[in-house]
Amino acid sequence: MSLTDLPKVPPDDPRLTPRQIGKSGLCIGCGACVARSGGSNATMRLDRYGQFKPSIPGRSTDKGLPNFAELCPFSPHARNEDEIARERFPSARYRDPMIGHFETAYVGHVREASFRADGSSGGMASWTAVELLARNMVDGVAHVVPRSDGEDDRQPLFRYRISRTVEDVRSGAKSRYYPVEMSAIIDEIRRRPGRYAVVGIPCFVKAVHLLRRQEPVLRERIAFTLGLFCGHMKSARFVESFAWQLEAGMGEVAGVDYRLKDAGRPANWYTAQLRLKDGSSRSKDWWHLVDGDWGAGYFQNSACNFCDDVVAETADISFGDAWVEPYSSDGRGTNVVVVRSPLLQRLVVDAADEGRLDLSEIDGDFVVRTQAAGFRQRREGLAFRLSWLRSGIGPNKRVAPKRSGLPARRMLVYWLRSSISAWSHRVFWLARALHMPRLYTSWASTMLALYQGLTYSRGWVGKLIDRIAGRTDTGD
């Protein structure tokens, strides 16, 4: 029986539990189960690897939660992205195997105010959220904001918050490659009537729709979902690693900008900046960090190995970076935008006609080209990973397992990326426990040389592999 043939279990099946999802490496830490648990002590906690996991005392994460099998975005029994999108966007103009149902796609940026300069990319995500609020189409926007300077140091650096003013929404601009969870904002939406927009990465947006199916009050109040394209989610240790490499103690760190903008440099030359409590700051290009090669997968959440949605297919509108020339060389930042809701399509078209947005229509293939590496990892790579023997719950994906047909070197890239992801958590944990940062940084730089040699034929490792295996274009 293939994974896609797994029998559906009844929605309130007590056999599937958050603990089983976690033990199977499928918990992204979204907080949907805690939001649904109804227990006052249920909470999301950062685990020893700096990733959110549910803790549901009383019911216990070992016991079934009502309807959990249909709630968790990584449950094999939950509706998949195609099923959710088909229901939400029945009359969409296009249906693309990679980017799903959509009305129109664009490349461009915000022209008005400082949205583009303030955003990680072209500023369209914050602009859309602000526009919804300013036009009274929503009363609040749930998105991710930094910890404020007065807050307790032990709190995570970023969290979901519901912003109810334009200024608050704008102050949350920028991408956070940091674990966050939604249980508190879901509670707030239940408690306080109104219409809301939720911003999230693809699996979080999927979780929101699965929650909406189970709770009429959420269905009514969550009026819009704004998706962010996603490569993968990082753990909280990624920032700690920045701090080690920038020779700052975590206790000195007041905030982090993962992508400091510089209009004079290509947009894809990421620079990380730590803001320190004494008012100074330290920065370094990702390329010079031992774990700054995104493709190598350091600190990636294991659930991301089993995701097949790059562009938030269930969101009303989603935003990514235009990672193709000439846009990737433009340090001011450029979005690709996929619009699925006819209402938001009108909003965007009107603003473009008024000269507030600079957008050109593109086709689905263009969107796919901007995310080539992400789609390789989530289609070809996912098919390969699904063919590996593993214990625990079998994920149920829209991609079928496929073991053969790939060049050996490409298979090695997928295997190495997956190993780096898994081991980065453990090696960092050990280095942190022993107060020996060099243990981690030495391991990480060795892995980096191996990964870049294998993938891009870089350095002496690359020359050696080329000589043994022959040069193959791995694509990444």
Ligand SMILES: Cc1cc2nc3c(=O)[nH]c(=O)nc-3n(C[C@H](O)[C@H](O)[C@H](O)COP(=O)(O)OP(=O)(O)OC[C@H]3O[C@@H](n4cnc5c(N)ncnc54)[C@H](O)[C@@H]3O)c2cc1C
């Ligand atoms: C983990 C992660 C991985 C990503 N991977 C890719 C990728 O592979 N390819 C790609 O093209 N784009 C990716 N993106 C999206 C990209 O980084 C930009 O967020 C997107 O292009 C929108 O840019 P903007 O300038 O329009 O948004 P901005 O105007 O900067 O606004 C961003 C909005 O998103 C909210 N936000 C930030 N981080 C999070 C978060 N973790 N969860 C929920 N909301 C958040 C902010 O609060 C703000 O409201 C990723 C984003 C994240 C968070």
Ligand code: SF4
């Ligand atoms: S992925 Fe979300 S819903 Fe599923 S177990 Fe983890 S926190 Fe709960």
